Amino acid sequence: MRLIAVLLVWCLPLLAAAQSAQPTPEDPATNQRAVHLAEQLRCLVCQNQSLADSHADLAVDLRRQIREQIAAGKSDVAIIDYMVERYGDFVRYRPPVKASTLLLWFGPPVLMVFGLFLLLRYLGQRRIRIENEPLTEAERNEARTLLGEPAPGPRT
């Protein structure tokens, strides 16, 4: 009887465990945060993958680091700074905003504004150019020939 009881006590946890999968050792929100951070960082070994996707040893280690830092209460910014301190800006998929990346970040919007400005100026100028350049006499004659119109009489 006691043996059965002991066995039951052992089995119950196993039965319970078979109900739902072992989640990763934190709650979903922390997990989400860890994944989100890992996705923003570049794996240095498999440089075409983020830390979240890479199976490289270093990626596994760094993912563990991220989790430990989250557990220690560090902010997202602090964790990324931690990585950048050790591996440089290369590890961030989102390039930092500093003097050397001003062109990168502000280039596109400036380009768009400038492009649209040029466009508007061109549209305005185009109309003026067309309105202000009447045909020369020779061009006028050519136009008449093509249109099949009779030439005018001598000009008075």
Add this chain to the structure above:
Amino acid sequence: MNRHMIILAAFAVLIAFLGIGLRLNPREVPSPLVGKPAPAFELAQLAKPQQPFTEKDMLGKVWLLNVWASWCVSCREEHPVLLDLARTGAVPIVGLNYKDKRDDGLAWLKQFGDPYNLSIADNDGRVGINYGVYGVPETFLIDKFGVICDKVIGPVTRARLSDKILPLVKKLEQKEHQSCA
């Protein structure tokens, strides 16, 4: 005509950059730690596990910290170079046995030779992370004030040793040398 010149000029600049790009290695990640104090650590020595070793133990000397592992194939490439360097005694080398098992590491040194003054065991790679290690082998040149002055990514070649590292060691050993920071 001016507009077209601008486009052509921009294109020429692009080609120039791409040409320069051909000579660069996009995979190599330079270390942000050069010019900064070597991160602190305290690790057990490989040969004498009861004795810890810290970076402070090397203050006052110019030294090399070489990251190696028994599973690392490229390490065997640079190993003869390190052995020769150790024989000359020009600069002490401390080995950082990275993500390895103690027995494997000791066996490897026995088989291929031990150029290191001593090796320390970084089994879980945490010290490696602090040093920004991302591939093995890597080598750090640290001056007498404990500041990292250079990092070699990949195997140390004889050329790199004679052209860059040894001259730098000489410079760092001079009394007047303040710091790489």
Add this chain to the structure above:
Amino acid sequence: MIPEIGVFSLVVALLIALVQGSLPLAGAHLGITSWIRVARPAALGLFAFAMLAFGCLAWSFLDNDFSVLYVASNSHAELPAAYRFAAVWGGHEGSMLLWLCLLSAWTVAVALFSRQLPEAYVARVLAVMGWLSVGFLLFLLFLSNPFTRLMPPALQGRDLNPLLQDPGMVVHPPVLYMGYVGFSVAFAFAIAALLSGELNAAWARWSRPWTVAAWMFLTLGILMGSAWAYYVLGWGGWWFWYPVENASFMPWLVGTALIHSLAVTEQRGAFRSWTVLLAICTFSLSLLGTFLVRSGVLTSVHAFATDPRRGIFILAFLAIVIGGSLVLFAWRAPRVGLGGTFGVVSRESMLLTNNVLLIVAAGSVLLGTLYPLFLDALDLGKISVGPPYFDSVFVPLMTPALFLMGIGPLARWKVADLTELMRRLKWAFGVSLLTALILPLIVGSWKPLVSFGLALALWILTSTGVNLWQRLAGQASPLRRRLANQPRGYYGMLIAHCGIAVFIIGVTLVKGYETERDVRMAIGDSVTVGGYEFRFNGAENVTGPNYRAARGNVAVSRNRSVVRTLHPEKRVYNAQQMAMTEAAISTGLFGDLYVSLGEPVADGAWSVRIYHKPFVVWIWGGCLIMALGGFVALTDRRYRRAAERSADKVVMAGKAAV
């Protein structure tokens, strides 16, 4: 023997290409008809010998000839036959040969389907394409010879990269290259026009179908690349802003601008120089993409082995082709007239705005892709520019263009009335906005970006509807007749624009509502994702033709009844001993269930990644619809009408006489 025939064919092809490039060009310039007439037969000859070389390489693969270095590096005796054939373009040398073959195919197509164009003009076009072939043939013969022998022959090949052993791999490169290379036709048309000085509306009409065809292929090629990444790479992603992806996306963006610009040039005779410049830029970006991917200048997932001399050659080729075209453009373009007038608010100006926005978008992608290189070259440090950058920059840039997509087609040529447009579209605007705000609430969670994306997509759909309605309204004939009377080009536009809307819906909903769980599952464990329950029933060992695998068994149920059983695999290929994840995907119209095995943990348990990706299929469906729109536009009878062809000839004759 066969590989030597292959090399020989390439040499002959080179000689033919040299002839094709010089005689017709000189003939067109000097008016020597017999030289002009060399172009077409030369194009046919080039095609024949290029295909012969390709056939030789394919034979070597199918025959497992491991005395050829390229075959030994990319194939294996156990590799299934279909993949042995696809392995022809699995590496650098073979893919360059594929490039050449497709270039010769497009050349032959131009030679055969351009009877209605003036001979001298076609001669110039074929000559330009001949010179491009010369460049590629030189590259092939001297720096990328696929037929180099390996002595002594390997006993066994190194196998095709397991990532490439997939049906997508069989189709993706050929279709993509058809797009890349296809833009060389628009390029050649533009260069020929500049050389001859004939830059008229007719040129735009001739060039347009070729450009739309190339665009269609490029759209399909990019679609396939994205779908392949999703299905094969096992991370559930479908676009990563990698350099290779950007290399294909930039010509697509500029190619889209080109199509729109050609429409204006064809209809109204305006923007001629600009359209020529766009044609040059589109193909230049194709070439630049080739350089970026194969030179080792950027880290790339498509890791072609990089010999520095190859990079130098392609760079030099780039400089000559693009630089030369830009010089030619600077020299000849200003001679061209202005074309018709149009107001500041008109369909023309809106199409120009579309162009500006697309160019800026392409420029931003180029900037982001090359910036790490710029900084490294200037010794300013090493950075990475990844998805966070591109996502934040690209979406705001494209938004105005997408908004304009609703208005432009409705605007009149020459002069459009802004108030009238607003009146016609106010219901479309209101409905889109309202639905976009409400829909996410119904689904479950309201997110501002989701509403934004949906609003854009619905705006495009509703305004397209308004356009069609307006076009069909006010006529006496029955609806069917009215529908049949609209030109195919018009329907092509409607379909393509709707395709973009579908694409946006897919992207918005996936990014807004996808869920992921990364869990450790023992046998019997289950987890709930996206409303479905996933139960892991262990993994068994299986053997494939050239791999061994652990095949998982995951039962998917909804409301307690099993809906599907998925079998994700973790394969180890025999030859390269490379582990590969083969995700199991259950594709549905409204969402995908995606399961991939991670690493085995103790006692038969595995780490498993499960995704629910709502509406992800709409991403590729939208691209497919876009390509369909292109195809429909291609079948417009304008390009097949005989009467017009002779009219062109009369106009040309008339011009010559005056």
